[in-house]
Amino acid sequence: MDSESFRECGKTVVDYIASYVDNIRDRPVLSTMKPGYLYELVPPEAPVKGEDWKTVLADVEKIIMPGITHWNSPQFHAYFPTGNSFPSIVGDMLSNGIGCIGFSWITSPACTELEVQVMNWFGKILDLPKEFLNESEGPGGGILQGSASEATLVCLLAAKDRTVKRIKMLNPNMDEGMIKSKLVAYTSNQSNSSVEKAGLLGSMPMRLLNVDNNGQMTGSILAKAIAEDVAKGLIPCYVVATLGTTGTCAFDRLEELGPICNENNIWLHIDAAYAGAAFVLPEYRHHMAGVKYADSFDVNLHKWLLVNFDCSAMWVKNATHLVDAFNVDRIYLKHSYQSEDPQLPDYRHWQIPLGRRFRALKMWFVLRLYGVEGLQAHIKKQVYLAELFGKFVEQDARFEIVMPVTMGLVCFRLKGDDVWTKKLYERLMSSGQIYLVTATVRSQLVIRFVVCSRLTEESDVEFAWGEIQAQTKGIYPAETAADDNVCRIIESPDAEMDKGHVVMSLTQG
Amino acid sequence: MDSESFRECGKTVVDYIASYVDNIRDRPVLSTMKPGYLYELVPPEAPVKGEDWKTVLADVEKIIMPGITHWNSPQFHAYFPTGNSFPSIVGDMLSNGIGCIGFSWITSPACTELEVQVMNWFGKILDLPKEFLNESEGPGGGILQGSASEATLVCLLAAKDRTVKRIKMLNPNMDEGMIKSKLVAYTSNQSNSSVEKAGLLGSMPMRLLNVDNNGQMTGSILAKAIAEDVAKGLIPCYVVATLGTTGTCAFDRLEELGPICNENNIWLHIDAAYAGAAFVLPEYRHHMAGVKYADSFDVNLHKWLLVNFDCSAMWVKNATHLVDAFNVDRIYLKHSYQSEDPQLPDYRHWQIPLGRRFRALKMWFVLRLYGVEGLQAHIKKQVYLAELFGKFVEQDARFEIVMPVTMGLVCFRLKGDDVWTKKLYERLMSSGQIYLVTATVRSQLVIRFVVCSRLTEESDVEFAWGEIQAQTKGIYPAETAADDNVCRIIESPDAEMDKGHVVMSLTQG
Structure with missing residues (x-):
């Protein structure tokens, strides 16, 4: 496809998307296809010769659309929302057009710096404590992860590294493997399945604590579990509190959990994947009272804030713990502007993969085209x-x-x-x-x-x-x-x- | 932005991308901006009122472009390629337009089934052993991960789970934490930094073995390391062999490594992130002789095969090991078509995050619009x-x-x-x-x-x-x-x- 065909095809697709959105109510929200329907329609081998884009686009309507469950249909009331908006789509088109992989500052300064800046913007929109922001003095900062799942896992791994170092400092002769085998994490039985999965993936037992009658994890529930484990010789390491659980949108009691975590050197991660979006409105911020005790905080713009998947905003109070846990450098990745300045983070040390898309662009488009008031109205x-x-x-x-x-x-x-x-x-x-x-x-x-x-x-x-x-x-x-x-x-x-x-x-x- | 404005804005952006590509040689490949340049140009707060899209688009040229290192410029010869093509951009526009999150079959049957089918296609294009393909009898199958880094980590975690279960079977009284603390992984000191990182994240020591004079990890190098570790009472668990190392594009000697791994019940993962793309041409397939011994194989379409980041094709011989290691189910995720059929995988159990984009769409566009011959010619x-x-x-x-x-x-x-x-x-x-x-x-x-x-x-x-x-x-x-x-x-x-x-x-x- 040369650039002339792309102009034609791309514009046809823009119209197709616009019409799809305009007429989305005409489609059944839930796909009515039976398992395996697509294998009847798509041949078992790729074509040898390249095909015409018009044929493929026609197949989107014929083959793909019948098998779509329309997440953006107004008749979709399952799970939680998935973000979607025209400004986001446009921003992501540009991200794909530019196609840079901004794993370090030098590989596209705009990619790192725009991410820092929109994370500053968004942190201020939510009224997060200043120490989470890159623009503040100190080692705090924000990053766009691919999902809340990844954020939870990344922070678990950083917590593990921090705790192992702390225990080693106190007991220099203690074996690292031994320390790791004693670490334990806590969350409520209402937290998202990805939290339990993070424990599984990160090799840290994740205790799913009972909640109170309102679906909330309270201080006394957590304190009891910690005491039990300490008595067994285990080392409490990580707590994931949820603001807006998947089942019932309950809010764990941060103001009770926070001090317990801080006193016990436990990393407190806040998973506000869905409901965190509501903190764009001051009237909902009482739900995050106690956020100051947290080590990390995550909210998905790709859920309730109109940005297309993937775009999960994560802040940490001390990014050094991420970099310490994740830094594996190579000469071919080195560049002359490497620094410890949280204004110029090498984001590859803040995440699981090395590569990364220019996600900040779609977020920038959404924040600017909606404005704070637009998000609040939504x-x-x-x-x-x-x-x-x-x-x-x-x-x-x-x-x-x-x-x-x-x-x-x-x-x-x-x-x-x-x-x-x-x-x-x-x-x-x-x-x-x-x-x-x-x-x-x-x-x-x-x-x-x-x-x-x-x-x-x-x-x-x-x-x-x-x-x-x-x-x-x-x-x-x-x-x-x-x-x-x-x-x-x-x-x-x-x-x-x-x-x-x-x-x-x-x-x- | 209503759908009318989107039509106008989207088409303007299509033209902008086409012109960007047409004239990319006019831009300096490497950004000349100094650290922090963007913070001078982007205000510290998000706008309160929504802005006009024309203003934002103008700022892309003024603020973003000067800070881009143009990965798709013909003057870019660093790292490895990042995939980019018009068909991929168009496919991803549609993916964003549809905006479904296909973490299970029911959440968009087309999303799962198209992924299965393009992975069948691509596996056959590369002439992978049949047992890796979903369409074969048996538990093998393919999935699109976000990156080779994730693929390496996912397989490490599956290998860990498989080994722990095997050792437990042999020694029912042995403590699981104890087993985990004895596991060890191997790769060459030429493998990508993400392999060492996977060891770090997955809490498994990753030995970086010396290579021979050609930059290859050989059977004797691996056998020696395994023998040393077994003598120490450790349990060899995971080997990552690289086909096309980042430094010099060396190929580890699979035919020597494979039998050693199989005999020792070690999971063999092949990281062919870059060079695997060349296997679209029969004349390069001798480099993957021995692939039949592997448990998993990964190649990035988003590197050398014209698909935009992220699109990393990973196959496993037995997906049960992934599902066993990753399955954390909840009632709100259940649906009536859940099955163990590798033709209908619930991909959420094959990956780290719960959510997932419709990545197969851009891959489908690239495979169909280029055709196998187009990829080979590239x-x-x-x-x-x-x-x-x-x-x-x-x-x-x-x-x-x-x-x-x-x-x-x-x-x-x-x-x-x-x-x-x-x-x-x-x-x-x-x-x-x-x-x-x-x-x-x-x-x-x-x-x-x-x-x-x-x-x-x-x-x-x-x-x-x-x-x-x-x-x-x-x-x-x-x-x-x-x-x-x-x-x-x-x-x-x-x-x-x-x-x-x-x-x-x-x-x-």
Whole structure:
């Protein structure tokens, strides 16, 4: 493809994307294809001769689109949002066009410096403590990781390195392998699966602690676990607190957890992957009270802040710990501007891979084209729409909202036994008009409704609620059944609490 | 930005990218900006109100471009290539437009199935053993990782899990932490820095073994190291062999290493990040003789195969080991089509992060628009251009080529003491007409010339050589100096060999 064909093809694709977005409601949100459908349509061998771009583009509509679950459809209410916006797409086009790999300053100064600057911008938009910012004096700074998963793992590895060094200092004769085998990490059983995975990948047992009745990890829960482990001769090393859990958008109690971590030399990482976006609005910042105790903080712009995947903003209070843990240098990577200045970081030492895309460009486009007020308006609107859906649910006596509506998430269920909610969910999935996923809250099955797409309007929420009501029809064997069941569940959570049991957990497979 | 503005802005950006590529030779390959230049140009705070896209796009030219090191310039001869092509850019635009996160089959069947199919395609293009392919019977399969670094780490973690389970089976009473602390990994001191980093991140000591005089890790070198470690009570677990090392594009001797790994239950990973691309041509496949012994194989399409970063193709012979090591499931991630069928993998269990972009789309565009013959022609041309450069060097008595010209890489130096090569390199960097990096080969400083950009033509190679000749002028204090030094270095490598010492190493910082 020469540049003339690219001009033609690229513009056709721009129009295709614009039309896709304009008409996204016409497509079924959930792909209706059966497993293996694509293997019937795509030949088993690559073509020997190059094909025409028009043929391939036509195949996108014919072969790819039927197999897409449309994450940006206003009928998509599953998981959490995935960021998407025109400014982000345009910024990423430029990133691909330039195609630089900015693993060190010299390999494209703009790539490093723009990332530093947009991380300064964004840190200030969220009102993070100054010491996290590159622009502050001291060793703090921000970086764009590919995902919150990577951020959690990177900080776990830095925590491990820091702790091993500290213990070695105190006990010079202690074997490093021995120290590592005693390290232990903590998170709640409500944290994202990637946190448990980080423990697995980083060879550090990750204890999934029970939460309180609100789904929060509290100081006393953590303190108890730490005391148990210290008594066993283990070394507490790393805590991942979640602001906005995946199941119910609960907020761990940072102000209680923070001092415990600091006193015990435990690295405190905050995973605010989804809900951190809401801190663009001052009225939600009370949820991050206690952030000053943290060693690291992560929020995904690629979730709720309109930047396309991947773009996960991570800050650390002391980047030296990352560089110490990750620095493997080679002569071919050296350059004359290497420095310890956090204004000029060699980001390859802050992350797992060596290579890196120019992610800051799409973030810069989003921050500038929306402006702070644009981001705030986006979050406000999405929270409003979730509250609207919550009101619909509340007005229907067959339903209950299990946790307070928080951010863009509503956890609801049919009153009574799980069997009704399960049946409803199966009907919804088989109808395929809207896409939702389930969770288990206080041992009960719930359906999660999340406002995901930036295109979602009131009418879409009404549509979703209408579909839910339609599929609910005839689920209960008799009208009275629901009422019977209400009595049963009112005692159920208390009974569980008396047993000092997990009152809320996401069942794990 | 509404869809109408996007149509206008997106098309303007398409034109901008096309013009950038058309006129890339007009820009200095290496950014001339001084550290911190961007902080003078980008304000310290994000704008409160959204800005116009035209303003931001103008700033790309004013603020970003001066700070870019143009990896796709035909004057860029540093590191290795970074893939870039119009078909790839178009494919990625669509990926961003669709914006799905295909971490499991249900979240976009096309995302999983197209990835499976293009990995089948590409595996067959490279003539990989059938058992690596998803389409074969058995548990093998391919996945697109973000980078070779991640592939190396992912396989290390799978190897660790496999070995721990095997040892536990043999010694049920042995403590898991104890087993882990005895594991050891091997690679050559010529492997990419990311391999050493994988050892660091995965908490497994990575021994950097000396290589032979050709820069290759041989069977006897590996066997000796294994025997030493077994004698110490350690457990050999993981070997990373490189096909095409970063310093000199050497190929480890797979046919010798493979049987040793298989006999000792050691996971053999092949890092063919750069040179693996050449296996699209049958005449280079002798370099991968012995691939049948490997457990995993990785090659970056985002290096030498025209796909934009990130796109690293990784195959494993038995994906069960990945899933076993990585599987952390949650109810909200479950779906009714979950299976163990390698035709329908849940790719989230094959990688570090949970989320993933639709990378297969850009790869599909590149494979279809170029066709196999197009890819072959690309590699052939780049090898030809490197050989052309090699001929220029050979014809100048002041220079020597230190290792045979291999793939797109020429390692050359001024004869005599390193001081002359160093001086030349400094002049080249300060002139900034072309960009190269250095390496140390057999304790001598060399300059690496790599044909990187797909836009490189004969005239660009002539330009580079002209620049090198121009900067060489007057470097030697007298014409005879070079000849004097020639004698000195002829004995130098042999003397090193007699000592049984490292004859080639990349100095590490």
